[in-house]
Amino acid sequence: MYNEDRKQRFYEFKLKTVASVTPLVPRFKRVAPFEHMYQKDLCDFNLNEITEMYKLFKFTTLESIIVVNNTLTQYTDWCVNENLVLNGQNIYATITPDMLAALLNKTLLNHQIVSRDTILTWIEALKNPRDRFMILSIFEYGKSKDFEDTIRAKLDDIDVENHTMKLYSGRVVNVSEALILTAQKSNMTMELTYPYGTKSKLMDDGTIIKRSHIVKDDPHCLGRQMYNSLAAALKSIDVSYMTAEKINIFGQIHMTNELIRKYNSNKNKILYDVETRSMIEHQYGIKINRPSYFLKKYGDYLI
Template identity: 30%
Template sequence: MFDIIEARKRKESYLNDPFCKYDINTKPLISRYFKNSEKIEVQFEKDICDFTMDEVIKLLKSFDSRSRNTIILIMSYFNDYFKWCLKEGFVQNNNIINFFDKKIMEPFLKEIVPLEFLENKYITKDELLSYLNETYDYSLKFMIYAIFNSILGDEYEELINLKVSDLEEESQTINLITGRKVKVDELFIELMKKASQETYYHPDGIVESNSREKKYYKESFYVLKGYGNRGRLENEPIPVQVIQRRMRDYQKNVSNRWLNATNLYRSGLIYYIKNIFEERNISFKDAIYTKINRQEYRYEEEIQKHINDFGSNMTTRMFRLHIKDIIELIS
C-alpha cells in the first residue's frame, strides 16, 4: 500500500544525501516539484521512481508548463532522484527503466507541451501589428512596438527614459540613454510622436472609457508618462512597475497572457536576425544550426554580433537554447 508520508520522507532523505549534487538554492525548487507530484503519486498509488512511461507523461503534463525547457529541467531533477532510488533499492524490480531519462522522453515532448502552447510566446511582426489595433492608447501601442524593436535595456531603462528629443527624424535613428543609436522605421516615429501627445490612459483596449473614470497623463519630458495631477511637469521617468502594470492591461486586451517584455524582445530579435539572413537567401534555421564540423557553427560569430547590435548580452549558444522550442514556428 502506497504511503504518501513515507514517499515525502524518502524525498527528504534524497535531498539531504550527499548523492544529491544540487546546491542549497536549487533544492527548495526540487522540493516544490516533488510536492506538485504528490497528486499524481496518490492517483497511481506509487512513488514517481516506480512510474511507467505513460504515468511519467501524465505527470509531466500535470505541471501545465508552456516551456519544453522547463519540462526537460524537471526531468533532469527526477532523473537523479530515480538513480538514487535505484542505488538505495527503492525501485521495484519490474520497473528499472528510468523514464525520466531525456533520451527516452525527448520524443514525447511535443505531446507534453504541444506546439499550440508555444504559439502565443512567439510574436510575428504581423501579429504585433494586429495587437496595435486592440487599443486606442498610443502610449501602449508605442510601448510594445518599441520593445519589439530592441528598445528595452536593464530594468526598462532605454524605454522609460526615452524622449522625443532623442529622435533624429531625418536619419530615422533614436539615441538611447545606454549610448546605443538605433535605426527605426516610420511607424515607430509615428507611434512615438502620438504617444508623447496622448492625454489620458485607455486601459480597456478599444472599449471607450467613461469620462469620469479617465486617468489623465501628467505633463512630462518623457514619451511614456505617468497619470495623476496634470498641473505639475514630470521630470522623472515612470517607475518600472507602471510599465509592468500596463503590460498586464494589454495582455487582457489581446487575450494573450504571454505578451510580455521578454517574449516581445525575443520575438523582435528573431525577426531582426531572420531578416538579415533572408536577404542573403539563407533561412533562419540554416543560419542558426548549420555547422562547419561537430563543434562549430558556421554563422556563430556573425549571429553573436547581430545579438549584440540588438542590445542584448545573450550568447549565441543561449539564444539557440531559447528558440529551440519554437524553431518550427519560426521556420
C-alpha cells in the same frame, strides 16, 4: 472602399462611445478588396464568403481573428439597425470562437510564434498611444532594466530621416516607420483612457510615454507602472497570457529571420557569424554566448 460614406457614418456613431476609431480603419481597408470582389458591402457577406475571406487573411492567432470579427460584428449590427442589411441578419455574430479557430492558418499556428503583423494588429486595437509605443518598442529594441529604454525615451532621440534611435542605455538602434509614428502620437497624448472609459491626465515629463502624476520619478516605480500598464493593455485585447519577455524574444526572432532574408543565408550562418550575430545583440542589448542554445530554443521559429 465599398460604401465609404456608410463606413464614415459608422465611425461617427462609434465616436459617441469610444475615444478614437483609428484602430477600426485598417480592418475595413483589409476587407475592402473582398467587397469589390463580391460586389457588395461586407454587412451582406454570407457565411461562405466570410469564411473564405478569413482563410485568405491567414490569421495565426485566435486573438487576431476575434478582434477583426468583433469589429465586423459591431458594424453589421449597426447596419441592421439602420435597415441596410439585405436579409436583416448579422452573420458575423453567428460565428463562434471554435469556428474562428478552425479558420486559422494551421501551418503557421504550429510554430506558436507571434509575428510582427500580429503585434501591429494588437497595437491597432489599443486605445492609448503610450501602450502602443510600449509594446512596439519592446518588440523592436528589447526590454532593458526597469524598461528604462522605453520609459526614458524622448522624441528628440529619434532620427526620423535615418530611422534610428538613441536609447537611454546609449545604444543607437534601428526603428521602423511604424514605431516613429507611434512615438509621435504618444508624445502628443496627455491623457490615459482606461478600459471602462474614464480618463486621467499624464504629466509632460519630456518623455514619449509621459507618466501619471501619482508615480514617483524613480526607476523602480516607473518600471512597475509600465509593467502594470502593459499587463492591462494586453488584457484589454484578450492576450493576457502575453508578456514583455515574450514580445522581446519575438522581436529577436523576427530580426534573425529578416537577416536570413537580407543576406540570402540560413539560421546557422547568421547566428554563428560574429558580424550578423552582433547586429542582433546590439539591437536588443543582449549577448548570445551560445548560438547553439539559441538555435535549440528558437530554431523551429526561424526560416
